[in-house]
Amino acid sequence: MKNIRILAIESSCDETAAAVVENGREDLSNIISSQIDLHTLYGGVVPEIASRKHIEKINYVIREALEQAQCTLDDIDAVGVTYGPGLVGALLVGVAEAKAIAFAKDLPLIGVHHIEGHICANYVEHKNLEPPFVCLVVSGGHTHLVVVKDYGEYQILGKTRDDAAGEAFDKVARAIGLGYPGGPKIDRAAKNGNPHAYEFPRAKITDSVYDFSFSGMKSAVLNQLNLAKMKQEEICQADVAASFQQAVVDTLVTRAMAALKETGMNKLAIAGGVASNTALRAALKQECEKRGIDFYYPSPVLCTDNAVMIGSAAYFEFIRGIRHGWDLNAIPNLKLGERYE
Numbered sequence: 001m002k003n004i005r006i007l008a009i010e011s012s013c014d015e016t017a018a019a020v021v022e023n024g025r026e027d028l029s030n031i032i033s034s035q036i037d038l039h040t041l042y043g044g045v046v047p048e049i050a051s052r053k054h055i056e057k058i059n060y061v062i063r064e065a066l067e068q069a070q071c072t073l074d075d076i077d078a079v080g081v082t083y084g085p086g087l088v089g090a091l092l093v094g095v096a097e098a099k100a101i102a103f104a105k106d107l108p109l110i111g112v113h114h115i116e117g118h119i120c121a122n123y124v125e126h127k128n129l130e131p132p133f134v135c136l137v138v139s140g141g142h143t144h145l146v147v148v149k150d151y152g153e154y155q156i157l158g159k160t161r162d163d164a165a166g167e168a169f170d171k172v173a174r175a176i177g178l179g180y181p182g183g184p185k186i187d188r189a190a191k192n193g194n195p196h197a198y199e200f201p202r203a204k205i206t207d208s209v210y211d212f213s214f215s216g217m218k219s220a221v222l223n224q225l226n227l228a229k230m231k232q233e234e235i236c237q238a239d240v241a242a243s244f245q246q247a248v249v250d251t252l253v254t255r256a257m258a259a260l261k262e263t264g265m266n267k268l269a270i271a272g273g274v275a276s277n278t279a280l281r282a283a284l285k286q287e288c289e290k291r292g293i294d295f296y297y298p299s300p301v302l303c304t305d306n307a308v309m310i311g312s313a314a315y316f317e318f319i320r321g322i323r324h325g326w327d328l329n330a331i332p333n334l335k336l337g338e339r340y341e
């Protein structure tokens, strides 16, 4: 069978990314232009600045992705692009670029769901991983527990009722003075802290075993900080970071283990920016080993936003015959499993 090469573009948030991916599993290139330094000045992502940076960078990033893969547009079989969810102005840059390239070269155009992309990062990292499996998706905007029934087929078991896991990391980091982006900073600070110094609540959702809630945990941290301030006590940043991280990890691990038990599946994958958290990886690894479950996680560069994962997801859509028309648009609140063809 002919090798299928996909040029993939990702611009849903604050990374401008392009990649060439072969047969959904081989990353021939992976170029990411991060805007983190720029948004750090404002303590978080500023949507309009993100869009403006994407439009400035995108052609350079694509050219570099083609060069790194040692190919030209003539070697590309289809163009894949994130069309949601994400920031609308940011998404539109990638979608317009992908449409222009596909139109000019008369190539198939495939819109990809960003979260589907995160899940597919596992196919690139683990060449032997095949559905079905349970996947815990934990990113800055999403927290989902999903059964991947087949390529491109998802059943959502649970999701967050309020903040996403990454969002909670970012908010707590800001509150304890670590700054943006919070996840990696809490991860690092927590290594020197006591995870049992504070008991932050592990919220249980009464009508769902699989749904998540992180806002109570975040408020408990803020209350603790206020209390300390009122009593003019010093708080130990590392202890708060470690205790908060432990509360998030416990919540994620219990839900994931319940899903594995309930579905009887013996494979667990994790995806999204928070999936690079060292404490989460260690805890899941340990729990999976105890239960004889195979545990899959992408390397950190494939956990946070990148275009390789989009190229992988686009390939599996491509071989299912899914194509988008020239009217493809950005859909900021696109739901997982929803398709606009």
Ligand code: KG4
Residues within 6 Å of the ligand: 013, 138, 139, 140, 141, 142, 165, 166, 167, 169, 170, 181, 182, 183, 184, 187, 272, 273, 274, 275, 276, 277, 278, 303, 304, 305
């Ligand atoms: O998947 P991603 O790059 O973007 C979205 O699709 O949202 O995830 C970004 C999120 C941020 O909230 C960031 O703080 C978090 O992932 N993150 C981490 C770590 N690295 C990134 N959270 C915890 N520990 C980390 N090591």
Ligand code: ZN
Residues within 6 Å of the ligand: 114, 118, 139, 140, 272, 273, 304, 305
């Ligand atoms: Zn993402």
